[in-house]
Amino acid sequence: MASQIVGYPRMGPKRELKFALESFWDGKSSAEDLQKVAADLRSSIWKQMADAGIKFIPSNTFAYYDQVLDTTVMLGAVPPRYGWKGGEIGLDVYFSMARGNASVPAMEMTKWFDTNYHYIVPELGPDVKFSYASHKAVNEYKEAKALGVNTVPVLVGPVSYLLLSKPAKGVDKDFSLLSLLGKILPIYKEVVSELKAAGASWIQFDEPTLVMDLDSHKLQAFTEAYAQLESSLSGLNVLIETYFADIPAEAYKVLTSLKGVIGFGFDLVRGTKTLDLIKGAFPKGKYLFAGVVDGRNIWANDLAASLSTLNALEGIVGKDKLVVSTSCSLLHTAVDLVNETKLDKEIKSWLAFAAQKVVEVNMLAKALAGQKDEAFFTANAAAQASRRSSPRVTNQAVQKAAAALKGSDHSRATNVSARLDAQQKKLNLPILPTTTTGSFPQTVELRRVRREYKAKKISEDEYVKAIKEEINKVVELQEELDIDVLVHGEPERNDMVEYFGEQLSGFAFTVMVGSSLMALAVSNLLSSMVM
Structure with a gap:
């Protein structure tokens, strides 16, 4: 049985790329230093998947910023304000588009579907002169091949690229982004031609807009x-x-009828209705890449349930055409559970980060092939049962309180005008009062104090004194600026999510931050406590 990974985190297990990027942006290291870190990360990722037994290993899923920006660079769709004059696009233009520079602002950033990941939105119009301006996809395929790993090059599909773009400023309101399809396809053809010449046997197009x-x-x-x-x-x-998500029935028909396409990948974790479409009709002789391992969360997979789903699909598409896969790129998970030294054994047994999900995919593929690792499956089943029954997850008091809620508990006893009147009598605010959102900058000195207190290098009295001094500073500053509603600046807290979570049960916190450059949250929600 074959196994596949749709994509993998880029930051590195210890955030190596994050630190390399920040060093490069600060002018403390060279482009060559940054590229060396990136190459080492790619190499270790490819080898890790090869060693785990994954057959379909992706390449060109690495990015210094995001895969849509990489596609924009591949197509040479650089807005004129960045001063690009042609040729291969370098890091200076690339990062100017992503982050702006001293003279021009960055391009718009928006959410990648409903994830916490972001992408740089292409700005396109009828006058864009597309050109093949980045050979990254081909270069990274060759790079992996030189290491002895035959990968599947991944490209953002041409239609999804256009649908995820926006009209450039000043473009006629009737302009259709899809009218540019004929202009970008020649470049896709060039890329495909070079990949074939380099020896690629498979190619993956990501067309996530088909679920819309x-x-x-x-x-x-x-x-x-x-x-x-x-x-x-x-x-x-x-x-x-x-x-x-589920792929709509009409889109499913269009997708499975596309010319020249031999394999189709679906999210079968969130796309539960897609299973019914597959069972109803799947093209004979085509490959089904079944995304049964969740690529969007940090929980260990329920291997028994996934194996049951795969067994049913095997009867529909055939053993030789079924590929076990992740539901989406593992970009959206943390990288490796092995680095989480502060999580206890029970919690760690419930979790699977990207490295562990790679193993899960291959274990499912081996089980389908009649080589089931009984010990692995038994441990997984025990962890699933442990999580369901643990008081860390199931809190009877919370369940009882939630069940006792009445409709009236969800609304205020007084109307908003009465509350506003009471507030005004208490605070006597002007018509347009001023305030801040709450937190002031976490200075280097403040972080040092908190770090030393946590390491028990300073006493609690010293810590409290330092915090009170910081509060006095920010209050005095606000009074000097004549701010109406004062805040204390929150000097005692670390990351906002982590600070609030630490006050609650049902949360645990990782040592390593999330897997993506744009992911700022440092916590993993372990429980709603009302399961």
């Missing part, structure tokens, strides 16, 4: 795009990945 509610015009664009690419793709096995 698309009208017939947008769905037709997928048919047109892959019909035009068909001749270029000849000789390659083509996989199209969707993820994050």
